[in-house]
Amino acid sequence: MEKRYAIILAAGKGTRMKSKLYKVLHPVAGKPMVEHIIERVIETKPEQIVTIVGYGAEKVKEQLGDRSEYALQEKQLGTGHAVLQAAEFLKDKTGTTLVISGDTPLLTSQTLDNLFAYHQGKNASATVLTAHAEDPTGYGRIVRDHVGIVEKIVEQKDANEQEAAIQEINTGTYCFDNEELFNALAKIGTSNAQGEYYLTDIIEILKNEGKTVAAYQTADFNESLGVNDRVALAKANELMRERINHQHMVAGVSLIDPKTTYIDADVQIGADTVIEPNVQLRGTTVIGEDCLIGANSKIVNSTLESNVEIKTSVVEESVVRAFADVGPYAHLRPKADVGQHVHIGNFVEVKKATIGEHTKVGHLTYVGDATLGKDINVGCGVVFVNYDGKNKHHTTVGDHVFIGSSTNIIAPVEIESDSVTAAGSTITDNIKKGDLAIARARQVNKTGYASHLPF
Template sequence: MNPKYAVVLAAGQGTRMKSKLYKVLHPVAGKPMVGHVVDQAEEAKMDRIVTVVGVGAEKVQEYLGERSEYVIQEEQLGTAHAVMQAKEQLADKQGTTLVICGDTPLLTADTLNQLAMHHEMNKAKATVLTAYAQDPTGYGRVIRGESGAVEKIVEQKDASTEEAAVKEINTGTYCFDNEALFATLEKVGNENAQGEYYLPDVIEILKNEGGIVSAYQLENKEEALGVNDRVALAEANRVMRARINHAHMKNGVSIIDPVATYIERDVQIGADTVIEPNVYLKGKTLIGEDCFIGAHSVIRDSRIANGVSITSSTIEESTIANGSDIGPNSHLRPGSDLKEDVHIGNYVEIKKASIGKNTKIGHLTYVGDAELGENINVGCGTVFVNYDGKDKHKAIVKDNSFIGCNTNLIAPVTVEENTYIAAGSTITDNVPSKALAIARARQVNKEDYFKNMPHK
């Protein structure tokens, strides 16, 4: 196999998106479109990846980082002009170059490899990735000769009536002999309706010079979807979600309603986990085996171990160990770390806190900037008061403690092991081991108070 290079076209502003965000950075299944393209180029084992960006596209470079080299297309003068910007990086190299649009997030590494293999087996100078479209509107048409060989590719705006009726379309992905590509780019003109330098013109030039021009047709046209507006973006998300959910189900995950389940590309899920409808799994979330993720839960960038149950709750940048259960309607904010068999009940908020094994926080409680040991019971309505108006402070509650309902723990404070705190207490001082802390005024009953009150 020859060396393989990828040129990713990501310089277009995407005016039809009507967005302040650069087009190729619009997300599909939680990842920018150009990220999907580069992922697949990497999986296809490209030796070099060069991304063509436009002026003001620094965020594309920031996102991709060192995964790609970059060249800048200062003026938007067409796809051939864009590829020409990579001349300094690639023109003198032997090998095969794939040109891929940065707004085609559904292309797979398998397709890229099949395209390159087809190209090299046919000893072609150029190979175009095509697809059959019942409605080819908006796409360039692939024009074949009597023998079936590719003669040229015609953009819709330049197509004759007969050419416009052709249903085999150009997907915008190509494979070239690298040296032939850059030699031919010098010969491309801009005598067309747009006044641009079209990459498909390279096909016709190579054909006229006697080079072999081939085509590889996709079985699944959905892969070729190019995203130019919000309608196409929604369709790309739909297709990608279906693809992701299908893969998880084949791997042993039970998804009750795949159409209503939203799992982003980098999420990993273990076998025998059950996911109910309207669940959103985002970022680099990792979920173990035998878990239950209940309806309307949202989990982002978190690590969930085995046998965990999450019911209608939100989990962000947190870790949950084996056998714990969360919810319904609780919120683990970033930095929450739950050990084995922790119980977090109804309407509990945890933030930047470590919760020890077998500790139970049943309901209506806030735990922020705290360290809780093992076998602790936290009563209803408890508040870890961590903010003094300027700084955050930490509270520590050690093993086997019992925190009564409606307790306020004013941080910084430490509650030692085997302690009890009476319900309704406001704790401002450390509590020693094995003590009972009571911090509330004694009850006073005012006799005959009712008769002194004014009545309507």
């Protein structure tokens, strides 16, 4: 197999995005556009990847890390000039080089593999990835001769009336014979409306030298979408979401209303899980089989084992184990670990706490910085008071404990197994196994006092 290389163009600022965030770092389905690109490129198994950086170079490098080498384009003088910056890495190498833009997140590795194969099958010096566009406005046009051979690519601003009517467009993705690419780059000029070094001019240069130029047309125009403004960004997110949702449904996940279900690209979901409307599944969330994710829930970077039910709740960076249920209107904050068969009820907040199996935390309760054993019943309105204004403190609760309603547990404290706290208590000391802790003032009734009140 011929050696493959890749050049990712990621130097542009993206002025039309009107953003402090560099264009290729804008997220689509939960991760930056350039992250989608490098993942798809890696799937084509290149020998070497070079990313052309400019604006926001350090941020792009931070995102891609050691998966790529980097060349700096200090001045933005066009796509041809950008590719030329990779010469120090690739110029003298033999093989096929993929050139791809960092703002085309919908391209698939299958399409890129097809492009490589077509390019090699045609023994071409250059192969352009094209698409058919009902409205080609804004795209470069593929100009072919009378027998269908590619003659040149004309940019929108340089197109005459006849060329502007062409509906086959340039996606901005190419395969080149690597040596021919860098030979031709030395010959391009700036005689165009933008005064830039167009990469597309290489096509005409190679044609004039008698070299073979081919074009492979992808069947899905949507893959060609380039993101240059917020409108296109929203469209890319919509299309990616449709693709992701379709993949999950084909794999056995039920989405009650796919149009209102937002699933990030790296989310994993087991078969026979049901997702109700207006659900967001973000980041690297993993959901097991036979779960129910109720309407309006949001799950972020969390793991839900099989047979879990989440009812209209928020789960962030937490673990919910098999057969547990959460909500409605609960909030699992980072580092919550909810055990098997645990019940977390309405308006319960859990943060940095482990809750043992079969424990019930029914309603209106805060559990923070705590370890709870199994078979505990936590009454209504309980607060684990973990913060003294300066430091956080930990509470440990043993198995088979009953915590009465409206108990305040002032950490640090240990409540041993099989003990009870009386409702309304404020617990400041440890409780021994089997004890009942009562920490409240005795009731005093003032005889006749109410009769003197003005109402």
